[in-house]
Structure formats: C-alpha cells, structure tokens
Amino acid sequence: MDFRSSDTITGPRSEDVLPTTATAAVKVVIVGGFGVGKTTMVGSVSEIRPLTTEETMTQAGVGVDDNAGVETKTATTVAMDFGRISLSEELILYLFGTPGQERFWFLWNGLFEGALGAVVLIDTRRLEVSFDVIGRLEERGVPFVVAVNTFPDAPHHPVEALRRALDLPDEVPMIDCDARLRASSRDVLMTLMRYLHSLAVPLA
Amino acid sequence: MSGPRRERRKADPDLHDPERLYVITGDLDDSERSALDLVTMVVAQAEPSPTFQPEQAAILRLCQAPLSVAEISAYLSLPFSVVTSLLSDLLATELIESRAPIVRATLPDRSLLEAVMHGLQKL
Numbered sequence: 001m002d003f004r005s006s007d008t009i010t011g012p013r014s015e016d017v018l019p020t021t022a023t024a025a026v027k028v029v030i031v032g033g034f035g036v037g038k039t040t041m042v043g044s045v046s047e048i049r050p051l052t053t054e055e056t057m058t059q060a061g062v063g064v065d066d067n068a069g070v071e072t073k074t075a076t077t078v079a080m081d082f083g084r085i086s087l088s089e090e091l092i093l094y095l096f097g098t099p100g101q102e103r104f105w106f107l108w109n110g111l112f113e114g115a116l117g118a119v120v121l122i123d124t125r126r127l128e129v130s131f132d133v134i135g136r137l138e139e140r141g142v143p144f145v146v147a148v149n150t151f152p153d154a155p156h157h158p159v160e161a162l163r164r165a166l167d168l169p170d171e172v173p174m175i176d177c178d179a180r181l182r183a184s185s186r187d188v189l190m191t192l193m194r195y196l197h198s199l200a201v202p203l204a
Numbered sequence: 205m206s207g208p209r210r211e212r213r214k215a216d217p218d219l220h221d222p223e224r225l226y227v228i229t230g231d232l233d234d235s236e237r238s239a240l241d242l243v244t245m246v247v248a249q250a251e252p253s254p255t256f257q258p259e260q261a262a263i264l265r266l267c268q269a270p271l272s273v274a275e276i277s278a279y280l281s282l283p284f285s286v287v288t289s290l291l292s293d294l295l296a297t298e299l300i301e302s303r304a305p306i307v308r309a310t311l312p313d314r315s316l317l318e319a320v321m322h323g324l325q326k327l
Contacts, residue, residue: 021263026316027305051275080274088323091323092243093323109205127210160208200313
C-alpha cells in the first residue's frame, strides 16, 4: 500500500478539533443532479473546510460480448464531499454531498438508510437532472425536502408548478434557497428537521 | 410550466436494481462492514508508538480527540473500506473506541430532532 509517512498527515486544524464529549453523530445527505450546488451548500454551513472521502466500487463483468468465460471487473471510484456542524458539545451533524455519479451512492451501505433524511437541491433550468435521485429516495423510503437553488438567471416558477413537474406529494416541503449563504442553507436544514418532526409519532 | 415531468415511484421493499451488482471492494464480510458507519465516532485509547504500523500510528494520532470515520478517511487519503479495515483491527485490540451514530429509526425520535433544530438555530 502506498502510504505517506504518518508524520506528513495533516489532521484537523486546532480550531477544528472536537471536544472529548462529542460522541453522538447524525447525518444528512444532500442530493441533486450535477452542478446544482450541493458542494456549495455543504461548504456554506460547514464549520470545517469540506473534506472528501472516497470508495471503490467493483462490478463483476456480466453479459460482456467479447469476453465469454473471462472474468472481468470494472472499478469505479465514488467520491463524496462532506462537512460538519457541531450542534452541541455532544451532538455532531455531518452533511454529505457530491458531484456526479449519484447512482453509485445508493450502493454505499447505510449512507441513506442511516441518514436522518435528505435534501434534494434543484436548479429550475434543469429539473430533469434531479428526477432519478428523487425516485430512488422514494423507493428507499428516505424522507426528503426539496430546496430550489435560486440562480440569478434561472426562470422563476411558482412552487405549485414545480411540485407538479416533480410529481411531489403535497406533504413534501419545498423551499427556495441560495446555497451560497449559510443562513439560507441553515433554513433548508431546519425545514427538513421540522418535516421529520412532523412525521414522528409522539410518545404516548 | 412546460418541459419534462417526473413520475412518482413507490417504496420498494425488495429493491431490485441492476446496480446491486456493484459491491464495495474489500475483504470484510457484511457483519464487520456494517459495524462502522461513515459517521461512527472514533477515539484513541492509546498513544501512537514506533511499534505500530504507519497507518495505525496515524489513526491513533488523529483520534486523540473524537473524529468520524469519514474524516479519518479524508485526512489519510484512504478509501472508506481500507480505513474501516484498519479501524476493525484497532478496535479488536482495544487501541480505539468507537461510538455508533444515531440513525433514523422507523419512528423518528422527536427529542433528537429538537436537539438538532436547537443546534441549527445557533448557527
């Protein structure tokens, strides 16, 4: 394995070191098509400079025409950007979002199933790039809200028209946002938490 | 508005899709892999010493304060499955401790969500 000497590893900056009480973590995944601003949103609310983790997925060759009897494998590296918000001395929120290759994230064991919920970020100029991820969240029963990233030159559509085009149930919250702004991205996360709260059944 | 329209999908309990053919590379079996999440928090229980392998020493150095598996993977520039394999060895020898994340339950926990909202309001 090619590994740098441990002396050269750069860890968190001193101001990014978590207190020893930080023992409970939750995660939220930000999805959407290519170029809708997912990484921008992660960066705008994160307390740390966004980091990148990756994983290698392999596929055993199936139905390959010219390689009958020869086992082939295709490897794909899936990268994921993430940020962090310390909610209290104990509770830490991690936000995951990534450029491209979204169909592969759904293979990342537990990424969605373990998440509290998801934010689907959309660009009104290219709604269709988000269709597939919304369908996949629905199939897996992952609760989500839809945030409309407001690009200056994007046409403004009434929320109800967008809801129809995306075929979203009435109860799924939709919110306008500017992913570059911390307060706006924070409001999107608040909208998701309120929605999850409304889905929760109060304890008797 | 005109343009393409999406069609709603139903939740599928027996999700069957061709991309399931892809699997995460590595030698861990499912039980070991599921034990460590991207946001499992890890804390070192020992100081690194020259007797450790460089990767293990680097992890112990990074985790003197709590750190998620995702952050360890990022700082070491190693894939997630490689890091979980290294961490499993360190867990087995009790050189690190891990704390599993709080995951979404069938019935979400309102007090947890309230704690998240309270934290977000301070941003």
